[in-house]
Amino acid sequence: MDGSVSNVEICDFAYKGEFDKVKECILKDKTLAFKTDQDHRTALHWACSAGHADIVHFLLDLGVEVNLQDDANWTPLHIAASAGREDIVRSLISKGAQLNSVNQNGCTALHYAASKDRYEIALMLLENGADPNVMDKLQATPLHRASTKGNCRLIQLLLKQSASTNIQDSEGNTPLHLACDEERVEAAKLLVEHGASIYIENKEEKTPLQISRGSLGTILRRIVEG
Structure with a gap:
């Protein structure tokens, strides 16, 4: 050299x-x-x-x-x-x-850990003070990301760390809208069990219940009705 x-x-x-x-x-x-x-x-x-x-x-x-x-x-x-x-x-x-530094898309490291199912990394970030409710440029939170992908352990972790279930993104979608749209049944059930509303309308005036396919809507309604 x-x-x-x-x-x-x-x-x-x-x-x-x-x-x-x-x-x-x-x-x-x-x-x-x-x-x-x-x-x-x-x-x-x-x-x-x-x-x-x-x-x-x-x-x-x-x-x-x-x-x-x-x-x-x-x-x-x-x-x-x-x-x-x-x-x-x-x-x-x-x-x-x-931990809460954002890139051009408004994403933090936690957004990527949530969408890519990096559980141990998400846990580390959250335990050291990462914000579970930080929104990217589309107003999506890490919980939106995890719900779209159906990453249930990540969803549980975020909920345990005070992630808000009913934040709406730029399209008016809550994490539950996204889970229902992608037919992530277990993720949708988990969200509703933790207080996600099945009645919030997005910008297309659709509720998670309305976009649920198959038996998912019935399952969610039953959870809400107890």
Whole structure:
């Protein structure tokens, strides 16, 4: 190595998991740890993406900015949560990662954990102060995300952490509307058991009951009627 490594190359080494190269380059030129590529991502963003915990720990110990946003406002925490990198999420949180930082879509790391069924990561985020009711640009909460996908353990976790069942997104849909529309029967039952209304109308003036198909409407009505 001659030391003449570019910002793009150091990011590439980090993504490929070439720890020895990353370490050697940065120990020769510490500024490389803080340089960004054309996507405004640092080596830390790329190591989080690919799940290289050794590189992540090395960079964090050097004092790399943990909350730096890329050109789409994704932080390393967004990336690690979305990619399902539990150990890395834990490390980022311990170094002061902002849990409620939002990207261009208004999403937090918890939105991605909820939609991708990353239970352990969602639990970590919530236990450390992530907001369960934060809304993205479409006014969808993590509970909307989990309900659309029918991620029942995630739904239970969010409800336990005071997620609101009846928040409406930009289309007027509650999480229950979305669960019913996608025929997520267990998710819909869970929501109604925790106070989700079957009578709230969305912008098309439809209630969750009206968009329920098959026997789902009957099941939900029975839960409400006790």
